[in-house]
Amino acid sequence: MAELTRQQKEAIAWADVVAGLMTAETGFVSLFIAAAASMAYYKDKVANEGWKAIVTEEPILPSNSNNYGILHNLTCEKYLTDGYDQVTYNEVLITAVKVRPDLAGEIYAIAEDYFQEKVEMAVNKNLISVDDKLNAILDTVPLNAADTDKIYQLLNSLPF
Numbered sequence: 001m002a003e004l005t006r007q008q009k010e011a012i013a014w015a016d017v018v019a020g021l022m023t024a025e026t027g028f029v030s031l032f033i034a035a036a037a038s039m040a041y042y043k044d045k046v047a048n049e050g051w052k053a054i055v056t057e058e059p060i061l062p063s064n065s066n067n068y069g070i071l072h073n074l075t076c077e078k079y080l081t082d083g084y085d086q087v088t089y090n091e092v093l094i095t096a097v098k099v100r101p102d103l104a105g106e107i108y109a110i111a112e113d114y115f116q117e118k119v120e121m122a123v124n125k126n127l128i129s130v131d132d133k134l135n136a137i138l139d140t141v142p143l144n145a146a147d148t149d150k151i152y153q154l155l156n157s158l159p160f
Contacts, residue, residue: 009053014133015041019122021140023114029106031068032096033115035075037122040087044123056080062101065150074099089115130155 004012019037024029045051059077079087079095086111088111089112096107134152137143143151 004051008045011045011127012042014039014127014136015122015125018125018127018136018140019118019138022118022121024140026105026110028066028068029096029103029110031072032075032092032107033110034122035072035079035096035117036087036092036115037119038072039076039079039092040119040123043085043087054080059099061098063099064102071099085093087119104124 016034016038017072020030020034023033026033044067048052056077058081059074061078063072063074065074075092075096076103078098082091082095084091092115093107093110097104100107123145125136127136130152133155137151138148
């Protein structure tokens with residue numbers, strides 16, 4: 001089984017954070033768009049930058065969890081175990097419904113153009129420096145100067 005480096009995991013996590021922020025208005029289903037951004041970022045790096053492909057075990061589904069992190073990880077694991085080469089709208093929605101079939105109506109209500117726009121924006125963000133990460137947050141969440149300073153300090157204190 002291939003293992004991602006810490007930096008690779010962090011890069012994927014930031015694509016997820018940005019997509020989650022950009023789609024927060026969709027509520028619970030934003031986690032599925034964020035998972036799509038994570039997978040799109042990962043698939044792009046495997047194809048274009050030689051990242052090692054990871055192997056994961058088939059998750060136990062469906063899930064009744066309401067924990068965003070657990071559902072996000074299950075969605076990514078299922079996407080990987082289903083062996084999709086690319087991240088597409090239809091495949092992500094089908095995968096998301098496998099994770100939480102009780103949310104099928106909400107999941108299928110995600111507009112394809114909205115999905116595509118948010119995934120592409122998250123994947124194409126430059127998220128290398130603290131300033132890049134702060135700008136990605138500010139592009140989505142308007143903050144006053146004091147809150148912006150707090151977020152900047154927090155980002156500087158993170159080990160990645």
